[in-house]
Amino acid sequence: MKLIFERGKKGQGCTLLPPCDVPEVELPVPMRGKKPKLPHVSENELSRHYTELAKQVHGVNDGFYPLGSCTMKYNPKVNERAAALSGFTGIHPLQPEHTVQGCLEVLREASQMLCEITGMDRMTMQPAAGAHGEFTGLLLIKAYHDSRNDTARTKIIVPDSAHGTNPASAAMLGYDVVSIPSGPDGCVDIGKLKEAVGSDTAGLMLTNPNTVGLFDKNILEITSIVHEAGGLTYYDGANLNAVMGLVRPGDMGFDVVHLNLHKTFSTPHGGGGPGSGPVGCKAFLAEFLPGLLPVPADGGLCMEAPEHSVGSVKAFYGNFLVVVRAMTYILMLGREGIPAAAKNAVLNANYMMQKLKDIYPMAYDGTCMHEFVMSLEKMKHEIGVSAMDVAKSLLDYGIHPPTMYFPLIVHEALMVEPTETESRETLDEVIAVFREIYETAGKDPRILHEAPVKTYIRRPDEVRAARKAVLRWSED
Amino acid sequence: MGSFLPNTAQEQQEMLEAIGFHSFEELFSQIPQQVRLGELNLPAGLSEMQALERMEELAQKNRQFRHIFRGAGAYDHYIPSVVGSVIGKEQFVTAYTPYQAEISQGILQSIFEYQTMICELTQMAASNASVYDGATAAAEAVAMCRERKRRTAYVSETAHPEVIKVIKTYCYASNTEVVMIRQKDGVTDMDALREALDEESACFYMQQPNFYGNIEDASGLAEITHGAGAKFIMGCNPIALAILQTPGECGADVAVGEGQPLGLPLAFGGPYLGFMAASEKMVRRLPGRIVGETKDQEGNRAFVLTLQAREQHIRREKASSNICSNQALCALAAGVYMAAMGEAGMTQAARLCVSKAHYLQQVLSEAGLSPKYDRPFFHEFVTVARGKTADILQALEEKGILGGYPLNGDEILWCATEKNTKETMDLVASVVKEVCS
Numbered sequence: 006m007k008l009i010f011e012r013g014k015k016g017q018g019c020t021l022l023p024p025c026d027v028p029e030v031e032l033p034v035p036m037r038g039k040k041p042k043l044p045h046v047s048e049n050e051l052s053r054h055y056t057e058l059a060k061q062v063h064g065v066n067d068g069f070y071p072l073g074s075c076t077m078k079y080n081p082k083v084n085e086r087a088a089a090l091s092g093f094t095g096i097h098p099l100q101p102e103h104t105v106q107g108c109l110e111v112l113r114e115a116s117q118m119l120c121e122i123t124g125m126d127r128m129t130m131q132p133a134a135g136a137h138g139e140f141t142g143l144l145l146i147k148a149y150h151d152s153r154n155d156t157a158r159t160k161i162i163v164p165d166s167a168h169g170t171n172p173a174s175a176a177m178l179g180y181d182v183v184s185i186p187s188g189p190d191g192c193v194d195i196g197k198l199k200e201a202v203g204s205d206t207a208g209l210m211l212t213n214p215n216t217v218g219l220f221d222k223n224i225l226e227i228t229s230i231v232h233e234a235g236g237l238t239y240y241d242g243a244n245l246n247a248v249m250g251l252v253r254p255g256d257m258g259f260d261v262v263h264l265n266l267h268k269t270f271s272t273p274h275g276g277g278g279p280g281s282g283p284v285g286c287k288a289f290l291a292e293f294l295p296g297l298l299p300v301p302a303d304g305g306l307c308m309e310a311p312e313h314s315v316g317s318v319k320a321f322y323g324n325f326l327v328v329v330r331a332m333t334y335i336l337m338l339g340r341e342g343i344p345a346a347a348k349n350a351v352l353n354a355n356y357m358m359q360k361l362k363d364i365y366p367m368a369y370d371g372t373c374m375h376e377f378v379m380s381l382e383k384m385k386h387e388i389g390v391s392a393m394d395v396a397k398s399l400l401d402y403g404i405h406p407p408t409m410y411f412p413l414i415v416h417e418a419l420m421v422e423p424t425e426t427e428s429r430e431t432l433d434e435v436i437a438v439f440r441e442i443y444e445t446a447g448k449d450p451r452i453l454h455e456a457p458v459k460t461y462i463r464r465p466d467e468v469r470a471a472r473k474a475v476l477r478w479s480e481d
Numbered sequence: 482m483g484s485f486l487p488n489t490a491q492e493q494q495e496m497l498e499a500i501g502f503h504s505f506e507e508l509f510s511q512i513p514q515q516v517r518l519g520e521l522n523l524p525a526g527l528s529e530m531q532a533l534e535r536m537e538e539l540a541q542k543n544r545q546f547r548h549i550f551r552g553a554g555a556y557d558h559y560i561p562s563v564v565g566s567v568i569g570k571e572q573f574v575t576a577y578t579p580y581q582a583e584i585s586q587g588i589l590q591s592i593f594e595y596q597t598m599i600c601e602l603t604q605m606a607a608s609n610a611s612v613y614d615g616a617t618a619a620a621e622a623v624a625m626c627r628e629r630k631r632r633t634a635y636v637s638e639t640a641h642p643e644v645i646k647v648i649k650t651y652c653y654a655s656n657t658e659v660v661m662i663r664q665k666d667g668v669t670d671m672d673a674l675r676e677a678l679d680e681e682s683a684c685f686y687m688q689q690p691n692f693y694g695n696i697e698d699a700s701g702l703a704e705i706t707h708g709a710g711a712k713f714i715m716g717c718n719p720i721a722l723a724i725l726q727t728p729g730e731c732g733a734d735v736a737v738g739e740g741q742p743l744g745l746p747l748a749f750g751g752p753y754l755g756f757m758a759a760s761e762k763m764v765r766r767l768p769g770r771i772v773g774e775t776k777d778q779e780g781n782r783a784f785v786l787t788l789q790a791r792e793q794h795i796r797r798e799k800a801s802s803n804i805c806s807n808q809a810l811c812a813l814a815a816g817v818y819m820a821a822m823g824e825a826g827m828t829q830a831a832r833l834c835v836s837k838a839h840y841l842q843q844v845l846s847e848a849g850l851s852p853k854y855d856r857p858f859f860h861e862f863v864t865v866a867r868g869k870t871a872d873i874l875q876a877l878e879e880k881g882i883l884g885g886y887p888l889n890g891d892e893i894l895w896c897a898t899e900k901n902t903k904e905t906m907d908l909v910a911s912v913v914k915e916v917c918s
Contacts, residue, residue, distance in 0.1 A: 006586075006782075009594050009820050018823045021561050025833055026903040027840035034696050034857045035726040041601040043827065044820040048563055051820055055567040058587035064575030072577055079485050080575050083529045092540025098555050098750030099886055100544070101878070107542030108749045121522050133613035133751070134806035136793070144654055173793035173803035177624075178654045182798045220511045251509065252516050267806065271485075275810030276588040277578035277610070277770065279752035295650065316650030320554060320616040320643040320739070321750025333536055337483030339526025348505050349486050352496055355508065359500040372511055400583050411794075428487035429496060460583040465783040470775035474764070474788060476607045477597040478774075 006061075009054055010478050013046035042480075061461045062276070063405055069427060069435055071357075073376045073408035073420025074168065074216065076246045076268035078350075083337070084272060084330035093329055098321040102307050109306040112322060113299040115332040116283065122335075122343065123242070123262045124255020125285030127311075130323040131296040135243060137318060138263025138282030139174035139210070141295060144315045145261055145286055146208045146237045147178055148293040152313065158207035158236065164193055166216045166412045171241065180207060187414060191217040191369045193227050206236035213257065214244045214374035216412040218354070218420075228258025237261065237290075245269045246424070247351055247375035250344030261286045270331035281327035296322060349425035350375040353432060357423055360436045364443045368415040376422035378415050385417050390446040390453050392417040397464065398445070400457035402438045482526025546883035548905045550841070552861050552896030553692070553886040554615070554641050555750065556742045558720065558830065559900055561821040564744040568814045578770070578806070582785045588809065589784035592772040595816035602722045602819070602827075603736040604729025605758035610770040611812040612804060615739025616644045618755030619686055619716055620651035621802055622735040625759070625766040626684035626712035633658045633682050637669040637702075639691035640716060648686065657683075667695045667854035667863070669702060678709035684734075688716035689725065693894065694838070694861025695854055699731040707732065712763075719743050719756065719815075720834060721859045723827035734760050744818030745811055754811035765791060768802030833899035834860035837906070841897045844910035849917030853892060861896045863888065872916045880912060 046054070063070075070077035088094075096108055116128035132138040143161070150158045161175035162183045172182040185201050188194040192215065202209075209231045214220045221227065228238045240254035242264040249269060254262045266272050267280035274280070286294065295318045297308035308322075338346060351374050358367060358377040368378040381392045396406030396419065408420040423432060445452050457463065488496065502508045527535070549557040568574070572587065579585030579592075592610045599608035612618045623634045636648055638661050645661075652659045662674045662685070669687055678685070685706040690696050699715060706713040715733040720742045728736035740754030741747075759767050765788060773787030793800040822830065838860040842852055850864035850873075866873070870887045877884040882905070885895035897906065 006590070008590065008597075009816075010597065018825055019561060019563070019821045021822065021826055022559060022829050022833060022899050025836050027836050027906075029832065030836045030839040032696070032724075032835060032857050032859075035700070035730075036724055037604075037722070037727050037730060039604070040824050041598075041604075041723065041827065043598060043601060043822070043824045045823055046820060048821070051817070052563055052566065054820075055570070055591070055817065058591055059567075059570040059572040061585070061587035061590075062572035062576050063581075063584040064572045066571040066575045070577070072580075075577055077577060081485060081529075083533055085569075085574070087533060087536040087540075090537060090540040092537075092543045092545055094746040094748050095545040096543050096749045097546070097549060097551055097557070097747045097883060099551060099553055100546070100883060101874075104544035104546075104878075105749065107539040110539050110542065118523055124518075133617070133808070134804070136803040136805045137613060137617075140654070140803060144650070147654065169792075169794040169797045169800070170803050170805055172798035173796070173800040176798040176800070177651075177803055179656050222511055222513055225513070225516065248512070250521050251518060252512055253518055256516050256518065273574045273810075274577045274806070275808075276573050276576045276585075276813065277809030278806040279613075279808045279811055280806040315653065317616070317643060317646040318650055319647060319751070320614050320641075320753075323750070324613075324752040325749040326752060329536065333532050335523070336527050336532040336535055337529065339482050340521040340523040342482040342484050342526040343521060343523070345482075345484065345486065348508075349488060349493065351508060352488075352493060352505070355500055355502075356496050372508065396581075397583070400581065405577075405584065406581055426485050426487065429492050431487075457583050461586050462583055462777040462781055462783045463779050465582045465777045465785045466775045467785050467787070470773040470785045470787040471790070474607075475774040476593075476764070476771060476787075477600045478593070479597075 006057060008478050009044045012050050012054060013044060015045050017045045017047045019048045068403050069431055070405040071407050071421045071423045072405060073422040074243055076422060076424060078271055078424040079426035080271055080273040081334060084333050087333040088326040088329045093326060106305050109299040111329055111332055113306060115328050118335050119264060119283055120285055122249055123285050124253030125262055126288040127291035127294060128283050128285040129294045129296055129298065130283050130328050131319050132282035132284055133319055133324050134278060134280040135263060135265040135282045136170045136174060138284050139170055140177055141284045141318050142239050142261040142263050143174055143178050145290045145293045148315045149237060149290055150207055157205055160205050161207055162201050162209045164211065166414050168216060171210045191215065191219050192221040195223055195226060198227060198230055202230055202234035202236060204235065206234045208237040208239055210239045210241060212241035212244050214247045217369050217378050218373040218376040219369060220374055224257045243268065247347055249347045251347055260290060266327055266331040271334040272327050272330040279324045279327055281324045346425045353423040353425060353427055357421060357432055357436060361439055376420055378418050378420045380415050381417035381419065384446065388446060388450050390450045392419050394453040395419065395442055398442050398453045398456040401459045404435060404438060483528060483532065546881060548882045550895050550897060550909060551883050551886050553894055554643060554739060555747050556898060557747060557900055558742050558898050560744050561818065563821050564814050564817045567817045568810055573810060573813060579786065582783065586784060589772050591813050591816055593774060593784050595812045596772060598816060598819045599756050599758050602719060603758045604727040605736050606761040607764045608758040609767045610772060611807045612755035612757055612769050613808060614753040614755045615737065616647035618737035618757045619644050620648045621768045622714045622737045622757065623648055623684055623686060624655065625735060625763060627657060628683060631681055631683040633660060635660050635662055635677060635682060635685040637662050637687040638664045639669055639693060640686060640688040641692045667693050667856060668697050671701060671705060674702065675705050678711055682709055682711040684712040684714050686714040686716065690718060690721055690859040693863050694858040696857045696859060699726060703732045720831050723831040734763050740815050743815035745814055752808055752811055754808045754815055766801055769804045769807055830899050837897040837901050838862060841895060841906045844906055845913055848910040848914035850913055860898060861894055864893050864895060865891055866917060867891050869917060873913055876912050876916050877909060882909060
């Protein structure tokens with residue numbers, strides 16, 4: 006399909022702005038020489054261009070999207086309506102406080118509800134995404150140790166099953182990353198953890214349920230081992246959807262938590278963002294939180310920086326409209342709806358897993374939480390069909406593939422997270438597709454190697470893209 | 482309670498039994514009793530109608546101003562209707578990051594187009610797919626420029642205070658020293674910069690136009706910075722880029738900025754958009770996602786996420802940044818905005834900003850608010866009137882006008898854009914005149 010630059014012609018465009026009603030001014034400074042080459046298109050052509058692009062995108066609204074660890078649940082339409090209210094969209098971030106009381110109430114109420122859900126005492130909405138939340142949470146840990154002049158704590162412990170952002174976040178703070186191996190059950194190896202902790206431990210980053218979809222039953226022992234060594238514990242909220250309303254990170258012994266409102270709390274992913282990654286903490290860390298927090302004052306709310314705030318991780322107060330969406334969702338679900346969502350997320354995952362495990366070997370035995378990991382190692386070895394082939398084959402059935410090749414500790418991994426908003430009929434249909442693909446693999450693996458054939462493009466050449474990087478359009 | 486669960490209670494029970502469980506209790510038996518929660522202390526769930534009413538009630542508690550003369554990092558520009566229509570398309574709204582290229586060409590191509598437009602605007606070699614906002618873009622740019630022997634970052638005092646704060650926070654995290662370069666008469670003190678830089682300097686960050694609206698001698702600052710062997714990072718207002726000397730022309734190593742003026746609403750500070758573009762030499766140090774063009778196995782043009790060896794999921798602790806999610810939908814909005822405006826529209830918007838802001842400065846000056854600086858400015862400027870700030874802003878508020886941003890009791894930072902008419906600016910001046918006389 007044509008690029009927007011290859012459409013229209015000079016002289017075409019949209020009529021958007023009025024003529025100038027004041028004397029025109031020329032600036033006495035160096036101006037740009039070459040004009041920017043931006044598209045010349047009529048509004049009709051522009052609009053159709055993006056409609057055509059939209060047709061080449063599969064969203065949650067288009068079909069099943071079991072992308073493990075990403076919690077691609079349905080995005081309620083009412084969220085969008087709330088976020089589009091002009092009383093929110095038209096508010097300048099630096100308006101006087103008495104004119105933004107509604108916004109401050111949103112920030113305060115949303116953070117109070119999320120504190121209740123996570124078992125934390127205070128929360129900042131400033132971080133814009135999960136990774137940004139990790140960075141912020143680790144900043145709190147660093148500020149805490151620094152405030153005690155405990156500067157020998159230079160290590161962050163991360164299980165080997167962790168998502169790549171955990172070590173990358175720790176590295177942004179100059180921490181050395183200590184990776185501890187998982188036991189054969191996919192959970193933290195307690196013995197190895199005990200060996201790893203010490204007076205140089207700044208903290209532990211963990212997600213529970215973990216990245217293989219299992220709830221680590223030793224969680225209280227794990228967090229107390231770290232605390233006894235003087236370290237702090239960080240809960241990666243990526244997998245909270247499995248347990249929200251049933252177990253709270255705060256009750257598992259965690260000191261800091263980040264949430265992904267764009268996963269657990271139903272706000273849309275927007276093709277990669279904007280998300281929102283609020284960070285909650287126990288009271289003893291609240292003085293270090295970044296940004297401004299709403300606090301009661303004179304019958305209303307005002308914004309105040311915590312006493313020893315680490316500063317700001319983003320301008321203003323975070324991705325505010327994403328918080329509006331998440332709050333709308335929490336208001337609708339309420340105290341019964343939140344655990345009900347978690348229960349059904351776990352039920353749907355186990356239902357799919359049970360109906361597939363006879364032919365697709367699971368990486369770990371037993372009951373899973375909201376997601377499960379299959380390993381196609383045997384299939385790859387015996388008939389040469391890889392996790393990638395199965396994933397690409399799903400595309401031809403209009404299904405978004407599971408997360409591929411993650412976690413790294415499982416070979417030929419496919420990680421499936423159906424979420425609670427899928428019906429049994431959908432699950433049954435998808436199970437049937439998985440089984441059909443398995444049969445095809447046995448009969449004619451070439452079909453899978455060739456897949457997809459029904460999509461807008463076939464498999465792209467990624468090596469070529471990286472080697473001969475073409476990162477922008479140019480005329481010639 | 483509100484619910485988005487499709488399975489009925491009976492179906493849930495049937496599904497449980499189909500996989501060998503009697504109850505949810507049994508399904509969750511792996512969670513130790515000691516950590517289980519009784520009941521959440523939250524209100525009961527609401528119907529959609531009730532939840533929306535509650536949110537409307539909150540939105541109504543805010544005061545929305547019809548006329549806005551405040552900028553300071555968030556700008557009230559006209560947003561073409563087509564922007565809202567495109568970014569409301571549910572395929573774009575509800576998709577994840579485009580990992581599966583075959584079913585994500587629409588997103589990938591739109592990002593590729595956005596990257597191209599950012600390159601055109603900045604005249605830099607390559608752009609990434611966006612970061613969280615302008616402030617984090619500046620902080621990420623500082624991280625890009627840090628080298629083993631060059632570890633000190635220099636930042637102009639004339640940059641936006643929020644941006645400075647975010648740079649400092651990121652640098653506290655990475656144990657990077659930050660040195661502020663003082664201002665002189667509303668712009669960066671070039672002599673101070675020249676004296677400060679040495680062989681351990683990693684980079685210098687400045688903002689064009691600066692926080693006070695003044696236009697800096699960017700190429701002069703770049704020359705001084707490069708003279709000391711450090712990298713030059715230029716923070717830019719994207720509307721101003723349509724007419725002002727570009728980072729490319731100034732020789733910037735990295736160009737960053739707040740993309741909110743490109744079709745995003747004020748929205749109490751977010752979601753906004755951080756744009757980042759780099760010179761040829763710095764491309765592989767860019768953080769975050771980048772889309773590249775390639776071919777599929779049949780030779781068709783195709784787009785993919787590329788240069789992923791920089792990123793956290795491959796490099797883990799050696800990645801250039803931890804960023805994964807960015808502001809994709811906001812980048813889409815910016816792309817549609819730039820395409821709708823075109824070169825002519827962007828230039829028109831920039832010129833309208835300049836002319837309106839100069840008119841506003843003139844009528845305010847006549848009304849008794851004298852300009853603080855006598856230098857070229859883009860669409861913001863500072864006025865001085867001893868002890869009058871609060872009264873002026875209060876009087877404007879009563880007329881439904883959000884006046885400039887109060888810097889202190891004496892000084893106000895004003896902003897005018899294409900949305901402010903002569904009529905309203907005259908009204909502002911008359912209100913100010915009344916207060917000042």
